[in-house]
Amino acid sequence: MTPDPELQPQFYDGVPTKRLLAWGVDTLITVVLTLVVIPFTAFIGLFFLPLLYLLLGFAYRTVTLSRSSATWGMQLMAIELRTRDDNRFDLPTAFLHTAGYTVSLAMPLLQLISIVLMLSTERRQGLSDHVLGTVALNRRA
Structure with missing residues (x-):
């Protein structure tokens, strides 16, 4: 099981802020990945820039x-995602x-709900986290 937020609050302290900073990174x-790939598409990727950005972001994440x-941004902020059984993520x-994250970004209302959940729930879970039973934690020392 993931750490109990009442018994071990240090695992959840500052997680929403760290997630925001990690998102920025x-x-x-x-x-940068998108800009690097564009020349390899003979610049045709410029015509499909939003789709190229979406696909590269999906693959990177x-x-x-x-x-x-954890993404590289999450690693930099010392947080990681865990399953309800406290395991690291596998590919599925x-x-x-x-x-789930991509769908939330595509629908502003879902993203707003996700942000409110991260700020108001004891485990600081976003919408995708609630659906999958996952949680973002401060990395263990």
């Missing part, structure tokens, strides 16, 4: 979550979490 990384249960869980 991950967005920057995705922009899924791969990094499946490898270390990383894919589903990324799909």
Whole structure:
């Protein structure tokens, strides 16, 4: 089981702020990846820039979550995602979490609900976390 927020609140302290900062770092990384890939598409990728950005971001997030249960931004902020059994993400869980995140970004109301949940629930879970039973934690020392 993941740590109890009442018995071990240190695992949840500052997690929403760290997630926001990690999101900023991950967005920057995705922009850089997109800019690097564009010349390899003979600049045709410019015509499909939003789709290219979305696909690269989806792949980046899924791969990094499946490898270390955290994106590079999350690693920089010392947080990681865990399953309800306190395991690291595997590829299917990383894919589903990324799909939920992507759907939430595409629908502003869902993203707003996710943000409110992160700020108001004891485990600081977003909408995708609630659906999958996952949680973001401060990394264990």
